Amino acid sequence: MRSPDELSEFLRANGLKATPQRHAVFEALHRESGHPTADDIWARVREQMPTISLRTVYQALHDLVDLGEARIVTVGAGAAQFDRNTEQHDHFVCRKCEAIFDVVSSRPRLMSGFPDVADVELPATDGSGPSGARSDVVEPAANFQIETAEVIFRGLCAPCGG
Amino acid sequence: MRSPDELSEFLRANGLKATPQRHAVFEALHRESGHPTADDIWARVREQMPTISLRTVYQALHDLVDLGEARIVTVGAGAAQFDRNTEQHDHFVCRKCEAIFDVVSSRPRLMSGFPDVADVELPATDGSGPSGARSDVVEPAANFQIETAEVIFRGLCAPCGG
DNA sequence: GCAATAGCTAACAAAACTTGTTAGTTGCCA
DNA sequence: TGGCAACTAACAAGTTTTGTTAGCTATTGC
Ligand SMILES: [Mn+2]
Ligand SMILES: [Mn+2]
Ligand SMILES: [Zn+2]
Ligand SMILES: [Zn+2]
Numbered sequence: 001m002r003s004p005d006e007l008s009e010f011l012r013a014n015g016l017k018a019t020p021q022r023h024a025v026f027e028a029l030h031r032e033s034g035h036p037t038a039d040d041i042w043a044r045v046r047e048q049m050p051t052i053s054l055r056t057v058y059q060a061l062h063d064l065v066d067l068g069e070a071r072i073v074t075v076g077a078g079a080a081q082f083d084r085n086t087e088q089h090d091h092f093v094c095r096k097c098e099a100i101f102d103v104v105s106s107r108p109r110l111m112s113g114f115p116d117v118a119d120v121e122l123p124a125t126d127g128s129g130p131s132g133a134r135s136d137v138v139e140p141a142a143n144f145q146i147e148t149a150e151v152i153f154r155g156l157c158a159p160c161g162g
Numbered sequence: 163m164r165s166p167d168e169l170s171e172f173l174r175a176n177g178l179k180a181t182p183q184r185h186a187v188f189e190a191l192h193r194e195s196g197h198p199t200a201d202d203i204w205a206r207v208r209e210q211m212p213t214i215s216l217r218t219v220y221q222a223l224h225d226l227v228d229l230g231e232a233r234i235v236t237v238g239a240g241a242a243q244f245d246r247n248t249e250q251h252d253h254f255v256c257r258k259c260e261a262i263f264d265v266v267s268s269r270p271r272l273m274s275g276f277p278d279v280a281d282v283e284l285p286a287t288d289g290s291g292p293s294g295a296r297s298d299v300v301e302p303a304a305n306f307q308i309e310t311a312e313v314i315f316r317g318l319c320a321p322c323g324g
Numbered sequence: 325g326c327a328a329t330a331g332c333t334a335a336c337a338a339a340a341c342t343t344g345t346t347a348g349t350t351g352c353c354a
Numbered sequence: 355t356g357g358c359a360a361c362t363a364a365c366a367a368g369t370t371t372t373g374t375t376a377g378c379t380a381t382t383g384c
Contacts, residue, residue, distance in 0.1 A: 016360095053361075053363070076236050095309070155307040158306055181331065220371070241371090
């Protein structure tokens with residue numbers, strides 16, 4: 001987590017102005033627990049800055065994503081959820097309350113060497129290009145370059161009686 | 163993959179009528195390669211059944227999902243993508259062409275015993291309920307019931323120069 | 325076969341989320 | 355202090371998905 005001063009510097013270093021709005025969105029993202037939506041952030045920021053527009057919140061959030069200071073997590077339909085945690089980590093999604101929890105330590109336990117996987121089996125592409133990717137013909141494909149990997153666990157969270 | 167006759171029986175056994183539309187959607191889902199959207203299926207079905215409505219396609223697809231004959235994969239924003247493969251498997255998403263590939267065999271290789279994970283570390287919930295789930299306090303939480311798990315690999319696919 | 329009714333189509337409406345746009349104002353910073 | 359990035363307001367609009375209604379079709383249990 002970057003400090004406000006560091007953020008100003010960082011923004012300027014990337015050709016962006018260090019505006020109070022960007023600071024407010026950044027801080028809201030870090031104060032907010034879990035994986036807030038743009039709307040959540042908007043509500044939080046408006047407590048201190050009532051005039052900020054939702055448009056600006058979206059813009060600032062995407063700026064942060066572009067700068068690598070936030071991520072977007074996608075675990076289903078609905079509004080995009082932002083994640084201040086840019087470290088490699090996994091998620092648990094409750095099927096009842098739909099809350100998202102960070103899952104730590106599953107990576108080293110379950111998948112040693114992950115994601116430096118060299119020989120994962122991937123489907124052949126039958127020469128018809130990306131859109132023709134088939135899932136019935138399978139053979140080792142070393143020329144698939146895996147850059148990231150994330151595990152999504154689903155089930156019942158503790159508060160919901162898991 | 164269920165045969166047409168089996169599908170008719172299966173639909174009736176679940177209190178649904180075996181209509182030509184449901185058959186057409188089912189067959190289009192199996193003819194279509196990869197992970198088509200409702201719109202993709204609609205286009206495919208209309209080749210043989212020009213009058214079918216998109217509304218009916220959505221309904222039929224959701225019927226199939228409810229019956230366990232299809233899944234919805236979520237790997238990002240945009241339209242939902244349907245998956246005829248209801249076996250447990252993972253996905254590779256190309257960051258360039260955004261194609262989705264099935265990944266097989268990664269499970270047994272990378273994660274033995276998966277997903278029967280008993281002791282994954284999950285965040286504590288600090289007593290504030292689901293919405294107050296925090297991601298900074300972490301402790302073992304055996305009372306999170308993991309039911310499914312999926313790995314999403316991202317990177318460059320072979321056709322895109324991976 | 326027949327009748328009951330689930331399901332289909334058409335035709336919109338609308339919700340939900342996100343982005344585009346424009347014009348006028350503010351304020352960051354070189 | 356001036357230039358211009360950025361903000362706000364106010365909409366419009368695109369996308370995806372679901373809701374709704376009315377009338378017609380066709381499946382299925384009998
Ligand atoms: Mn997270
Ligand atoms: Mn799949
Ligand atoms: Zn829950
Ligand atoms: Zn690709």
